[in-house]
Amino acid sequence: MSYSELLHKEAIRPFLLEMRIGLEKESQRVDLAGNLAQSDHPKTLGSRTFHPYIQTDFAETQVELITPVTNSPKEALRKLAMIHDVIYRSMNPEEMLWPLSMPPALPDDEEQIMIAKLKTKEDVLYRRYLAKVYGKRKQMVSGIHVNIELGQKFMTTLHQLENSPVSLAAFRTQVYLHLTQQYLHYRYVYTYLFGASPLPEKNYCLSDAPHDYVRSIRNSKAGYQNKEALHVSFESFDQYCQDLKQLVAQGKLIEEKEFYSAVRLRQGKGEEYLEDAIRYIELRNVDLNPFEAIGINEEQLVFIQVFLLYLLTQEAPSDVDAFLQLGEQYNQQVAMEHPEKESALQEEVIRIIDELVALVKELDLPVEQEWLRKWQKMARHPQATLASEYIAKLKNQTQHELATQLGRQYHEKAWAHPYQLAGYRSMELSTQIMMFDAIQKGVTVEVLDEVDQFIKLTYDGQTEYVKKANMTSKDNYVVPLIMENKVVTKKVLAASHFRVPQGAEYQDLASALRDYPKYAQGKVVIKPKSTNYGLGITIFKEAMSQADYQKALEIAFKEDIDVLVEEYFAGTEYRFFVINGQTKAIMLRVPANVKGDGLHSIRELVEQKNQDILRGTHHRYPLEKIQLGDIEALMLKEQGYDFETILPKDVTAWLRENSNISTGGDSIDMTDEIPDDYKQIAAQAVEALGAKISGIDLIIPDYHQSATAPDAYGIIEANFNPAMHMHAYPYEGKGRRLTLEVLQMLFPTLKI
Numbered sequence: 001m002s003y004s005e006l007l008h009k010e011a012i013r014p015f016l017l018e019m020r021i022g023l024e025k026e027s028q029r030v031d032l033a034g035n036l037a038q039s040d041h042p043k044t045l046g047s048r049t050f051h052p053y054i055q056t057d058f059a060e061t062q063v064e065l066i067t068p069v070t071n072s073p074k075e076a077l078r079k080l081a082m083i084h085d086v087i088y089r090s091m092n093p094e095e096m097l098w099p100l101s102m103p104p105a106l107p108d109d110e111e112q113i114m115i116a117k118l119k120t121k122e123d124v125l126y127r128r129y130l131a132k133v134y135g136k137r138k139q140m141v142s143g144i145h146v147n148i149e150l151g152q153k154f155m156t157t158l159h160q161l162e163n164s165p166v167s168l169a170a171f172r173t174q175v176y177l178h179l180t181q182q183y184l185h186y187r188y189v190y191t192y193l194f195g196a197s198p199l200p201e202k203n204y205c206l207s208d209a210p211h212d213y214v215r216s217i218r219n220s221k222a223g224y225q226n227k228e229a230l231h232v233s234f235e236s237f238d239q240y241c242q243d244l245k246q247l248v249a250q251g252k253l254i255e256e257k258e259f260y261s262a263v264r265l266r267q268g269k270g271e272e273y274l275e276d277a278i279r280y281i282e283l284r285n286v287d288l289n290p291f292e293a294i295g296i297n298e299e300q301l302v303f304i305q306v307f308l309l310y311l312l313t314q315e316a317p318s319d320v321d322a323f324l325q326l327g328e329q330y331n332q333q334v335a336m337e338h339p340e341k342e343s344a345l346q347e348e349v350i351r352i353i354d355e356l357v358a359l360v361k362e363l364d365l366p367v368e369q370e371w372l373r374k375w376q377k378m379a380r381h382p383q384a385t386l387a388s389e390y391i392a393k394l395k396n397q398t399q400h401e402l403a404t405q406l407g408r409q410y411h412e413k414a415w416a417h418p419y420q421l422a423g424y425r426s427m428e429l430s431t432q433i434m435m436f437d438a439i440q441k442g443v444t445v446e447v448l449d450e451v452d453q454f455i456k457l458t459y460d461g462q463t464e465y466v467k468k469a470n471m472t473s474k475d476n477y478v479v480p481l482i483m484e485n486k487v488v489t490k491k492v493l494a495a496s497h498f499r500v501p502q503g504a505e506y507q508d509l510a511s512a513l514r515d516y517p518k519y520a521q522g523k524v525v526i527k528p529k530s531t532n533y534g535l536g537i538t539i540f541k542e543a544m545s546q547a548d549y550q551k552a553l554e555i556a557f558k559e560d561i562d563v564l565v566e567e568y569f570a571g572t573e574y575r576f577f578v579i580n581g582q583t584k585a586i587m588l589r590v591p592a593n594v595k596g597d598g599l600h601s602i603r604e605l606v607e608q609k610n611q612d613i614l615r616g617t618h619h620r621y622p623l624e625k626i627q628l629g630d631i632e633a634l635m636l637k638e639q640g641y642d643f644e645t646i647l648p649k650d651v652t653a654w655l656r657e658n659s660n661i662s663t664g665g666d667s668i669d670m671t672d673e674i675p676d677d678y679k680q681i682a683a684q685a686v687e688a689l690g691a692k693i694s695g696i697d698l699i700i701p702d703y704h705q706s707a708t709a710p711d712a713y714g715i716i717e718a719n720f721n722p723a724m725h726m727h728a729y730p731y732e733g734k735g736r737r738l739t740l741e742v743l744q745m746l747f748p749t750l751k752i
Helices: 003-007 010-015 073-088 121-134 152-162 168-194 237-249 298-312 320-335 346-362 369-380 386-392 399-416 429-441 478-484 486-495 509-514 546-557 602-609 630-638 676-688 738-746
Strands: 019-031 054-056 062-066 095-097 144-150 263-266 280-286 444-449 454-459 462-467 503-506 524-528 538-540 563-567 572-579 582-590 593-595 652-654 666-669 693-700 714-719
Touching: 003 152, 003 298, 010 152, 019 073, 019 298, 054 073, 062 073, 073 095, 073 298, 073 399, 073 429, 095 399, 144 168, 144 298, 152 168, 168 263, 168 280, 168 298, 168 320, 168 346, 168 369, 298 346, 298 369, 346 369, 429 444, 429 454, 429 738, 462 738, 478 486, 486 676, 486 714, 503 509, 509 546, 524 546, 538 546, 546 563, 546 630, 572 676, 572 738, 582 676, 582 738, 593 602, 676 693, 676 714
Parallel strands: none
Antiparallel strands: 019 062, 019 095, 019 144, 054 062, 144 280, 263 280, 444 454, 454 462, 503 563, 524 538, 524 563, 572 582, 572 693, 582 666, 593 652, 693 714
């Protein structure tokens, strides 16, 4: 049976779009005025010799972003967006990525183009060879390479349906060869639809510059192609490999990778051609989409997927070499046509797109109907293609102005929330920051469970599993169980002679109410036994009514079945963050508050304060928004206020007694102000609990006095999953990148 017949079989339907996708995106670094950057590759990015995500291509200014292999277009784009955020915020803030495939204006003297400063001698010599043979200017073109591996289930099912006599590996090679032959012939369809390099900037084309707009300089002979027409046959994999070897032996190529075909036949990483079968194909003809911050969108990747399925249904050519040579001519013709004018191959484009859309519907593929209609419109109307859309923007401005404007938009977007990681903004903020730091330093990151904040980190052959950014293998399982139980925590610390509050534990409201006389004079804290983030906590510094006492208990019992009523320590609460035996950060957390202006109500002042870009919800921002609930109402009542009170100028109203950032508090870094003896107390207390990573809360009346003075401190809580984002982005003071400290602990050889 033909591939077309096989694709219509029910058995293979579920696996048609199960393709593994990896992206490689090149971009030039420029300053905010659109001039080629003069700086070196960012030093914050670890060693580019082995960096799994961010490397340099030909030039020192040309970064290459490499996604891990993913299972869908959507996931591939998430990964690319993630790496994009890392490269943007690792570069000089006054630099951005040029959004076009064609480079920005190049120096008059091409010797001023700096070849990538790589450590490996072979890599440097290879780039010098390219500069000598092709010139440096042509090397500055950028694009996206789309690596496609047909799904394992797809291949095995197709193999079974055909009853092929050859092995699965040999069959896979046959399929990839057929796809490659068809893609090389019909790639002009992609060039027509999504070509996006219609115009060079200064000093790119010195002799072969087009005289008018075109669809894609990059995909034409004026783009980056081999210095002469090289014959490499795609009739069989063996012939392909033999031809490449012969070209290298003849000195026409320095090595196989110098063959710049629009499709590359690929094997496993580190494998050589010849003996092994084809594992995947690399499509190399994708221009950067200037209207996408990351250079490509889901529509384009889905088109490539269904285009490949369509090509699989086409008949094999009788003369492969002639078929591919004709495809080369077609692509050159389409690439150099004016984007707004009908193509010489317009009828063919319309036929192919109509057949592709019909195939999508026959196979009931989950493709957006809007995209199908759009592709048909683009086929019939050149003005709807990407290149036409782009040059329409050039009617009233130069390409340099447009590209600079777009680049600055993407730059601003990347820096708008520097504490978040694109693609993964739904995750808890500390985890986002850890992922950013790991990627930046060259640690491989895999998200195992997005909801549970579970990630896998790999570096230099070592693998570590991390939950919520700081729960690691370095802590014994029992440690979080101890800290989760506040009563046990107190007993362990008291046994090691640390000062902790006295109190009682209650399992029901009635028994706690019976003990009201013990606490009537106040100076108590009422809180759930096991909850985190300061939820359900009420503090009474003075005498309290039985009604208020009961209300506080009810609030606490909403959060846990066990409630603690404890001694209140007077003083200021500080969060000490201990990692591997050392206090790495200290935070003063000021309870949720607003300051009056004599004009607005407390409710309005809260709304104004919540507009701060650092404030958000669900721990995705460095600061949490202030809430207006029962606890806040009770707190205001004690001060004689309610939500509608107009607060006098410069008078502060407190909406929470507890100082947790998670309940709207302000974070102030105090690491350099607190003396070392208190830091040692915190580190020793964490050690007594058996933890490697912990947040521990100390009440200190006056940190200027010695930590050994009577009642100099009290430890009120230890936290096995302390938030790190508030230390990285404090409301006031110096940020502390604790995620880097955790990475250093996990991977001692990692250069921070």
